[in-house]
Amino acid sequence: MPDVIDPDIRRARTLPSDYYTSEERLKESLAKFPDYWHFAAHRSQFGSSNVIPIPHLEGMLGEPMVLTCEEDIKCLSNVCTHRGMIVADSQCDVKSLRCPYHGRTFGLDGCFRSMPEFGGVENFPSKSDDLFQFPTLEWNGIIFCGKVPPEFSSFIDELENRLGWMPISSFEHDQSRFRDYEIRANWALYVDNYLEGFHIPFVHEGLHGVLDYDNYRTETFEGGVLQIGMASEGEQTFELPETSPDFGSNVAAYYYWLFPGLMLNFYPWGLSVNLVVPVSPERTRIIYHGFVGDDSMLGKGAGADLDKVEEEDQQIVEATQRGVSSDSYDRGRYSPKREVGIHHFHRILTSEREIDNHLWSQMGDD
Ligand code: FES
Numbered sequence: 001m002p003d004v005i006d007p008d009i010r011r012a013r014t015l016p017s018d019y020y021t022s023e024e025r026l027k028e029s030l031a032k033f034p035d036y037w038h039f040a041a042h043r044s045q046f047g048s049s050n051v052i053p054i055p056h057l058e059g060m061l062g063e064p065m066v067l068t069c070e071e072d073i074k075c076l077s078n079v080c081t082h083r084g085m086i087v088a089d090s091q092c093d094v095k096s097l098r099c100p101y102h103g104r105t106f107g108l109d110g111c112f113r114s115m116p117e118f119g120g121v122e123n124f125p126s127k128s129d130d131l132f133q134f135p136t137l138e139w140n141g142i143i144f145c146g147k148v149p150p151e152f153s154s155f156i157d158e159l160e161n162r163l164g165w166m167p168i169s170s171f172e173h174d175q176s177r178f179r180d181y182e183i184r185a186n187w188a189l190y191v192d193n194y195l196e197g198f199h200i201p202f203v204h205e206g207l208h209g210v211l212d213y214d215n216y217r218t219e220t221f222e223g224g225v226l227q228i229g230m231a232s233e234g235e236q237t238f239e240l241p242e243t244s245p246d247f248g249s250n251v252a253a254y255y256y257w258l259f260p261g262l263m264l265n266f267y268p269w270g271l272s273v274n275l276v277v278p279v280s281p282e283r284t285r286i287i288y289h290g291f292v293g294d295d296s297m298l299g300k301g302a303g304a305d306l307d308k309v310e311e312e313d314q315q316i317v318e319a320t321q322r323g324v325s326s327d328s329y330d331r332g333r334y335s336p337k338r339e340v341g342i343h344h345f346h347r348i349l350t351s352e353r354e355i356d357n358h359l360w361s362q363m364g365d366d
């Protein structure tokens with residue numbers, strides 16, 4: 001079978017339009033999601049609480065999950081082992097998790113603690129009465145979790161090499177930056193749009209003014225893409241340390257995308273996280289979380305007016321959804337100069353990747 005997307009961008013044609021419209025293609029795409037790490041939360045989101053439900057991952061992985069923080073952070077199944085009720089429905093500070101249906105309680109480590117009216121039940125409680133625990137990974141205060149993610153996570157090395165100098169773990173969650181949109185477009189179309197700066201001069205007049213379009217850079221790595229927005233003359237930039245591989249450049253923003261739908265946008269003021277959650281072939285939820293590191297940098301440069309940029313992008317993406325749904329359109333071609341990020345995404349999305357170093361077997365053994 002030839003590749004759906006030719007590895008040579010000069011020969012390649014873009015993603016067939018049924019990837020943006022058909023239920024079956026969406027199911028195929030969703031089947032890949034468990035093989036990747038996903039953003040769960042930033043440590044600062046705990047605040048004074050110790051339990052955070054993470055419902056966006058239910059849309060990505062089909063699993064209600066909850067983060068708990070005791071000595072360490074755990075990602076537990078949020079499904080009661082009695083009859084399947086959702087255990088925690090909101091962020092809270094508790095000593096134990098108590099199912100609201102019939103009162104079964106669990107420790108914050110997920111272990112079964114007590115259950116009313118269960119006298120005489122044989123072989124009870126057993127290991128299967130504990131809440132299931134999923135793998136977690138933390139980098140600089142950012143917590144990732146997954147269903148069967150790979151043990152070796154090269155994206156962490158990529159982030160560390162580039163941004164290890166940034167005090168990301170001390171960034172503070174800013175509730176006023178939270179946004180939750182539902183757009184009328186396929187999730188992959190939203191990702192496509194994110195992965196190129198090609199449209200900036202056409203769609204984002206304001207952003208175009210602060211970015212140096214000619215020096216916009218795109219780099220690909222396993223499972224992701226980095227775009228670097230350079231600042232126009234006199235616009236706000238990072239103060240990069242000598243240890244940064246970009247030392248000496250006028251970087252205005254680092255835009256990291258990790259398959260499938262995680263966008264980590266770093267600006268001199270902090271981090272804006274965008275989560276792309278498929279709802280149906282033609283509906284997608286976009287969730288924004290903001291984490292501020294230096295509030296004196298807010299309101300300037302590439303990260304100044306994110307609502308406006310988002311609105312401009314959503315209009316384009318929704319109109320493009322109408323276009324790709326037409327019978328007369330199927331596929332296009334890529335710009336080798338400006339669309340390597342999208343090409344990389346389409347290669348990942350359509351590849352028959354086998355991951356053989358799953359944590360799954362380890363999880364099943366204990
Ligand atoms: S479903 Fe949780 S106690 Fe019954």
Ligand SMILES: [Fe+2]
Pocket residue numbers: 193194199203204309313
């Ligand atoms: Fe855009």
